[in-house]
Amino acid sequence: MMQPCNYRQAVRRVTKLRHPNLVTLIGVSPDTLALIYEYPPNGSLEDQLGARDTSNHLSWQTRICICADTCAALMFLHSCHGMVHGDLKPGNILLDSNFTAKIANFGLHSAPSHFPSTGELSFASDVYSFGYVLLRLLTGRSALNLDEVMQNALDGENLSGVLDPTAGHWPFEQATELAHLALSCRDIDSDNRPDLASQVWPVLERMRTEASLSSRSGPEEPSQPPEHFLCPISNEIMRDPHVAADGFTYEALEIRRWLSDGHDTSPMTNNPLSTLDLFPNQALRSMIQEWRQRHNL
Known part of the structure; x- marks a missing residue:
């Protein structure tokens, strides 16, 4: 099993990676030391x-x-x-x-x-x-x-x-x-x-x-954003996604507002947060930006 220190390093490392042929990290599970991808x-x-x-x-x-x-x-x-x-x-x-x-x-x-x-x-x-x-x-x-x-x-x-x-x-x-x-x-x-x-x-x-040269064209990209592009709090497309201690990715403004209101629990599970630290999900942010550009948003 991955050690907690190695797990935190992996989270920081993976959230900075962005490549069209790598899946994007959309959340983490601190309790099981797992990474959650699209x-x-x-x-x-x-x-x-x-x-x-x-x-x-x-x-x-x-x-x-x-x-x-x-x-x-x-x-x-x-x-x-x-x-x-x-x-x-x-x-x-x-x-x-x-x-x-x-x-x-x-x-x-x-x-x-x-x-x-x-x-x-x-x-x-x-x-x-x-x-x-x-x-x-x-x-x-x-x-x-x-x-x-x-x-x-x-x-x-x-x-x-x-x-x-x-x-x-x-x-x-x-x-x-x-x-x-x-x-x-x-x-x-x-x-x-x-x-x-x-x-x-x-x-x-x-x-x-x-x-x-001989392949047929594939299906068009869906016009609706993938579900993991949406903030679980506002249900709107994120601009600055951050991973919280509950493993979910939120819009930074929304999760910080939740924490500043005195909450120390997860907005999704209502369980206590082990830490109030947030990790910027740079890979997902880049992915959302590219999607916005393709759809002129």
Whole structure:
């Protein structure tokens, strides 16, 4: 379990992060030392890959975009903030209304660090996990031996036999290149894994450009603000969101007015607040500002 001091550091760190491919912190749970993130409408990549009984499957074009989005988020964490995700998997990749990928459960590790049960936790370990995400997107399978399955398919020139048919007709050259890229990320020797910025990103950026030429346009962004943009007290779009000790995010003016009126309890739960300190949620503030600009508000 995370220690309280580390938890406070994580809250301060995550509220300052803003990237289009990272979910935004909207609250905290001090009692359980948990971080509460937005939950985009299309759920997790794991949910989408497991929905075999629906007709709304992820196309190969969308899957390539998800690969690129995830790579961009990892590069941001690694290069700009020295953070290791440490638990990258389809369940921690969420999809918004346009199926843009957003990584969740980040900000808990700094590199280099050590994870006793699996060895060293590093940028290279994130690359290894990213390779697994690529294999899942290619095959749609959740088997533990996907590395072996893919390598055997490439050696036997039977790649089409392991590609997920619900994604549509993968361009063979792109699928082959993506398969080799995934396996290189999964190299047992961490020194042989590719560098995200110089070796992986250029490939995925080119693939995404090519995929966009044949992909259909996605759904329009909803005109109504997401619920977590609204202050729980005033029910209006926040301009200066702050996280209180109860874990909820409020408009700074509203929560300060509540506290200045002599309240030492949560406006939402009526339970006593462990502290009257407030943390500015800079990431959510930036997200709201961008939404306002897009809607001319």
